[in-house]
Amino acid sequence: MYCNFQKTYNSGKRSFSIDIEASFQLNAINVVYGNSGAGKTSLLRLLSGLDKVDSGLIRVNKKDWLNTKNKTFLPSHQREIAYVFQDYGLFPNMTVTENLEFAKKDINQTLLNEVVEMLELETLLKTKPNHLSGGQQQRIALARAIVQEPKFLFLDEPLTAIDETLRSKLQTYLIQLQKKQKFTVIMVSHNLQEVLKVASHVCVIHQGKATSQGIPSLLLKENPKNTLKAVVISSGTLTIDVVVETQKMTILKENILSKNYTIGDEVEIKIH
Numbered sequence: 001m002y003c004n005f006q007k008t009y010n011s012g013k014r015s016f017s018i019d020i021e022a023s024f025q026l027n028a029i030n031v032v033y034g035n036s037g038a039g040k041t042s043l044l045r046l047l048s049g050l051d052k053v054d055s056g057l058i059r060v061n062k063k064d065w066l067n068t069k070n071k072t073f074l075p076s077h078q079r080e081i082a083y084v085f086q087d088y089g090l091f092p093n094m095t096v097t098e099n100l101e102f103a104k105k106d107i108n109q110t111l112l113n114e115v116v117e118m119l120e121l122e123t124l125l126k127t128k129p130n131h132l133s134g135g136q137q138q139r140i141a142l143a144r145a146i147v148q149e150p151k152f153l154f155l156d157e158p159l160t161a162i163d164e165t166l167r168s169k170l171q172t173y174l175i176q177l178q179k180k181q182k183f184t185v186i187m188v189s190h191n192l193q194e195v196l197k198v199a200s201h202v203c204v205i206h207q208g209k210a211t212s213q214g215i216p217s218l219l220l221k222e223n224p225k226n227t228l229k230a231v232v233i234s235s236g237t238l239t240i241d242v243v244v245e246t247q248k249m250t251i252l253k254e255n256i257l258s259k260n261y262t263i264g265d266e267v268e269i270k271i272h
């Protein structure tokens, strides 16, 4: 997927311009990474056709989703995208089951059952979204997107409200599911650990521009001041392994006890 487009958002006296040239890998997990306000959500909305660009091109498999030169504009539903919004966008008047079943005609029951189990939704099925926590609603929004069996899954910070243990499990599930279903994921994240775990391609956004793109280890090289947070769970040598698709990368080995850390302390680790 290739895009090169421009858009200026205006609200009152403030304006924000996006000018992005980027490529995303098909049948892979791509992460859009950047600080708050960098333009990540805007990029996703423009790629999906929810917002219209001022000028530019989006080309997917030699087909134009958008080309302002010849006025091509494929509406969102024709791009075969399922979108998980930052505010979840669930139907408040429907139960969880109804929200999920409404997502697709002739829903794949096997996939639905698997997703309900993996996202731990069994006990929530008869409840309406406004009786649920943010993390629970986020899981339902993710489930609803997956059962649509889209070609493209656009995820805007889909796991932020979910506790760490379940988040890690869901990241692993997303990696496995992507390999099985072979869809293309474009996922917004500002969590470096998440990028390293799930992404095979990363696009870094800064002030509305794509500043670097490539495999996640490239991102680390280009941002050597990035840090990871870890909690000391045992004494001895601290080794952190990060699996990036086929690569295994040891970030740092150091004797933590020599620095007077004790079990339970949070440590920040610089990436070399």
Ligand SMILES: Nc1ncnc2c1ncn2[C@@H]1O[C@H](COP(=O)(O)OP(=O)(O)OP(=O)(O)O)[C@@H](O)[C@H]1O
Pocket (backbone or CB within 6 Å): 009, 010, 011, 015, 016, 034, 035, 036, 037, 038, 039, 040, 041, 042, 043, 190
């Ligand atoms: N419809 C709009 N009208 C005016 N300004 C907008 C509009 N949409 C986005 N912006 C501005 O564009 C900038 C980028 O917003 P965006 O939500 O894309 O950032 P982000 O990287 O996703 O941030 P976050 O991580 O905090 O969600 C912000 O300054 C925002 O105020």
